Amino acid sequence: MDDSDGEDCREPPELPLEVLVYILSFLEAADRREASLVCRRWFDASQDLRFQKNVTFSFPGSGASLELIRGLSRKSRLSLKISQLDGFSVSRSLLLEVGEHLGSRVESLALPGSSITEASLLALLPRLTSLRRLDLRGLDSLFMSGAFLSREEHRVQVRSALIGLEELDLSDLRYLSDLTFSRLTGCTPHLRRLSLAGCHIAFEFDPYRGCPVGAAEDSSALLSLRNLKKLLTEQKSTLVALDISRTSITPESLRTITQVQGLVLEELCLQGCKELTDYSVEILVKHQPSLLKLDISGCTGLTSRSVEAVARGLNSLRRFSLSRDWRITEKGLAELLLVPSLRSLDLSECPHISGSEMVKGLKRPGSARAKLESLNLKSCTYIRDLAVFSLAQLLGDFLRELDLTSCVNVTDLSVCAIATYLQKLVVLRLGWCKEISDWGLLGMMQNARCEPGDEAGDKGPRFTRTFGNMGFFKPPRMPFEEQPKLVTQHDLQQSQQAGTSLLALRRLQELDLSACTKLTDSSVAQVVRHPDLQRLSLSMLPEITDASLASVGWHCRSLTSLALSHCPGISDRGVAQAVPHLQRLQHLYLSCCNKVTDRPHGTTEVYRCPYFNRH
Secondary structure: OEOOOOOEOOOOOOOOHHHHHHHHOOOOHHHHHHHOOOOHHHHHHHOOHHHOOOOOEEEEOOHHHHHHHHHHHHOOOEEEEEEOOOOOHHHHHHHHHHHHHHHHHEEEEEOOOOOOOHHHHHHHHHHOOOOOEEEOOOOHHHHOOOOOOOOHHHHHHHHHHHOOOOEEEOOOOOOOOHHHHHHHHHOOOOOOEEEOOOOOEEOOEEOOOOEEOOOOOOOOOOEEHHHHHHHHHHOOOOOOEEEOOOOOOOHHHHHHHHOOOOOOOOEEEOOOOOOOOHHHHHHHHHHOOOOOEEEOOOOOOOOHHHHHHHHHHOOOOOEEEOOOOOOOOOOOHHHHOOOOOOOEEEOOOOOOOOOHHHHHHHHOOOOOOOOOOEEEOOOOOOOOHHHHHHHHHHHOOOOOEEEOOOOOOOOHHHHHHHHHHOOOOOEEEOOOOOOOEHHHHHOOHHHHOOOOOOOOOOOOOOOOOOOOOOOOOOOOOOHHHOOOOOOOHHHHHHHHHHOOOHHHOOOOOEEEOOOOOEOOHHHHHHHOOOOOOOEEEOOOOOOOOHHHHHHHHHHOOOOOEEEOOOOOOOEHHHHHHHHHHOOOOOEEEOOOOOEOOOOHHHHOOHHHOOOOEEO
């Protein structure tokens, strides 16, 4: 077709697919998903393999999922999570569709909350020739009869499909026995990761036979230590991660496992194993010195002696969890922080931790020290401002995640230290730190030290050491009766000049300020302005209003999760002002916000947001 000037009107040439993929690589997942709806070519670019890493497709086992399964056949590799399957015809048909259309593409399969039959699973597994991870946790219906994989022809078919399986999750199986365990693991000869968390494993000693339970022969009722040791011996060349959390493992049993000749574990999870002692940890460290990750959280029999053993023996340790080990004290933490490879430390709910020994270890001259990227001090009630200030200074170049939830003695000084020294933080959790106020978020420590009752004038009689309250004097004001000093416009201008407010944390993706009851609109509306913020919790802040919500909606447009539960000042108006700007929002929590109603003028815009769920 020619235009009026006689020149050809041609459509602009299409960009090569590689160029489109390169352009989309600069977008977040939510934006890339929106861009894929523009046209077919953009959709094809968004499906490039570099964007499909760690993507799991989750759907229920219903007839409505059949069309989705057929549509997934265009993808080259898949991770599936299919829930609520049962033994009826719909579930059987769905599994057959998965095998027929997706069989050679499925790399990971999980079946949570299901009760499928052996026949249904055996019809599917031989078709999954590329399977690398299989999650059968809680599927008691498969193992209750003890006949799973009892026929040789079934084992041959399953083994041919699962020969490349690397991860097997058998957590929370009440009926896992020696027989079924041997049959299944015999079909997976190259396991790298095995989870038996919450399984009933016979570790105890049988006094009548003079040996551990199940040591003489395969049991049809329980999984025994003998069979577990046999598997570790057979697959010692490949197995690097083992999870036996929430089992009744004893120190002697742990010693038997760790002493398997040729077994070199990199990850070991012993969460909630209450029978373990410090001696068992010392034996573990001696025989498995190559551990990179160790989780002994909830092992309430352990003391600081275990921490000292880990500090001495695990020189390559990267991730260490001591959560809920209430007998752990400061002893040994200084030595632990001299392990140069340590990157993540979880001390949450260890009530005796104050942080002083951690600071000593990080300050020790002339030696390598840990470069922590993640530090969890949740519910460590002895943590105070001095420890937070020192840790912030010492870890400023490395720390990316800090959890101070329920550290009730943390005040505005800590917030200012965090904003000044930890400017590479990605995750910051300060929930239930009730001493934090507007002054801390605004970075105005000089004003923050002013007490509400410091006004000039007669302050009334005071109590002395020997003269108590006999009814003659007014009792001292309780903390919950104090009203925070109001922030003025002049104060806000000073905070902008200081440069130590929460605004300095430009990389934040998650922020939790829930139950910091002294916070008001004065700080929230001024400093919660992080363009990359994805998860924000402002629950249980009684003083914030629609002004804070409107400001968050305007400045934090990357939010996918926003919690505002128990905020009595939030109303329909604030929701209507904020949500139209939050195009990525997936979860909005508004429980017990009594001013939020179902009237159309207040919430119509909420339901127009894509991928939105209201709680």
